[in-house]
Amino acid sequence: MNRKQLAQLIIQKLEDNRESLAKEFAMSDQISSCVIDNLLDEQIVQFIYEAFPQKEEMSQRNSIRELKYVAAQMNLYNPLLEEIIYAFQDTKILSLLSEITGIPQLLPDEYLYAGGISLMDRGCFLNPHIDNSHDKDRKNYRVLNLLYYVTPDWQEGYGGNLELWDNGLKSPQRTIWSKFNRLVIMKTDKSSYHSVNPVIYNGSRCCVSNYYFSPVSPESEDYFHVTSFRGRPEQKLRDLWLQADIAIRNKLRKVFPQGIVKPWHRYKK
Numbered sequence: 570m571n572r573k574q575l576a577q578l579i580i581q582k583l584e585d586n587r588e589s590l591a592k593e594f595a596m597s598d599q600i601s602s603c604v605i606d607n608l609l610d611e612q613i614v615q616f617i618y619e620a621f622p623q624k625e626e627m628s629q630r631n632s633i634r635e636l637k638y639v640a641a642q643m644n645l646y647n648p649l650l651e652e653i654i655y656a657f658q659d660t661k662i663l664s665l666l667s668e669i670t671g672i673p674q675l676l677p678d679e680y681l682y683a684g685g686i687s688l689m690d691r692g693c694f695l696n697p698h699i700d701n702s703h704d705k706d707r708k709n710y711r712v713l714n715l716l717y718y719v720t721p722d723w724q725e726g727y728g729g730n731l732e733l734w735d736n737g738l739k740s741p742q743r744t745i746w747s748k749f750n751r752l753v754i755m756k757t758d759k760s761s762y763h764s765v766n767p768v769i770y771n772g773s774r775c776c777v778s779n780y781y782f783s784p785v786s787p788e789s790e791d792y793f794h795v796t797s798f799r800g801r802p803e804q805k806l807r808d809l810w811l812q813a814d815i816a817i818r819n820k821l822r823k824v825f826p827q828g829i830v831k832p833w834h835r836y837k838k
Contacts, residue, residue, distance in 0.1 A: 570613065570649075575656035582608055583665045591669045594754065599735040600763070601670065601756035604745060608717065608752045618719045620647035621775045624688050628834070633807055634798040636693045637765075641685035641836045650686055650777070655679075657715055657779040666781070670756065672712050676782045678704060681836040683796075689729050689774045695765035696811070697734055697742075698798040700757045700780070705835060707793070707826060709782035714755050717777040718747040727770035731755075734762035738799055747774055758787040759794060764801070795819055 583590070586605055593603035608614075626646075627638040643651035656662075658677035667675050678684060682705040689695075700711055716731065723729070725746040731753060732742040737760075744766070745753055755763065757780075768774060786792065797815045800808025 570652065572652040572656040572659070575609070575613075575653055576659035576662060578609055578613075579656060580659070580661050580665065583662065583669070587665065587669060590754070591671075594670050594756075599743065600733045600761045602733060602745070603669070603754050605752045605754075606748065607750050609750065611750060614719050614750045615721060617649060617653055617777070618721060618775055620649045621686065621688060621719075621773070622646050624690065624773070627686075627688060633696075634698070634811065635695045636689075637695060638688040638693075639685060639834060640687075641681040641834050643681070643685060643836060646686075653717075653777055654681070654685065654779060657717075657777075663781070666713065666715075666754070670713060670754065672756070672783060672787070673785050674783045675713065676709055676784075678780055678782060679836070680705065680838070681834075682780070683834055684778045684780045685834075685836070687776045687778060689765065689768050689776075691768050691771050693729070693765075693774075694767040696798045696804075696807075697732070697738055697762045697764040697801060698796060699759060699762055699794065701796045702759065702792060702794045704782045709784050710786050711757055711780055712783045712785075712787050713781040714753075714757050715779040715781070716753045716755070718749060718751050718753075718774070719777060720747075720773060720775045721749050723747060723749055723772070723774055724770075727768060727772065727774070728766050729768040729770075729774035730766055732764045732766055734764070738762060738802060747776070756787065759792055762799065793822070795822055
């Protein structure tokens with residue numbers, strides 16, 4: 570299937586669930602988010618999963634912040650992966666997402682800055698963090714994440730689940746199971762700490778990711794910050810190290826607004 574055909578299926582599902590999704594997204598006292606299950610026909614999602622490359626064909630991100638495998642140079646892989654990624658960037662889908670979330674002037678990212686596909690297997694994790702505040706050119710705010718999970722029969726007990734720290738890192742997190750054929754929509758701003766708990770199963774949790782931007786600040790003021798990782802509540806020493814890391818990298822970006830090196834995780838067309 571091509572991106573237009575996939576987009577039409579996604580549009581129909583979003584339209585059918587528009588009211589319930591908007592109500593869920595607007596719930597108070599939590600990071601704005603909503604979930605839609607059974608987004609596409611299961612056979613289509615099976616094909617998407619089978620199209621994923623092996624982790625050796627992807628870029629490894631390995632540090633005390635995270636361990637995962639990612640890819641954005643989509644012309645190197647099965648064309649179906651590029652089609653499903655860009656299906657989510659259809660103008661009608663953007664319009665529906667604005668209606669559901671209340672976020673104005675949503676913009677897709679054709680260069681997949683930090684987006685694309687990711688794979689996590691046993692031992693992989695993503696520490697609590699807030700995402701980079703802007704796009705690669707520092708012109709628009711990053712405001713919305715769409716995470717589409719495509720691994721068949723992935724059980725919650727396997728790990729690799731999204732965690733939302735609704736009330737900060739000193740309060741318990743809310744866990745969203747990275748269930749097969751589940752789409753998660755979440756707001757991202759300067760307080761939306763989220764993470765992925767460690768994978769403890771011998772399998773691959775695969776995800777298709779799209780991040781959206783807007784010229785309108787999600788807060789009542791202008792702001793900027795780099796992707797900022799923290800330690801989990803039990804990781805006291807790691808948290809101290811990561812807080813120092815945040816301070817250093819934010820100061821460097823004040824001196825070098827566009828960064829010292831060009832972003833490597835993007836689709837170079």
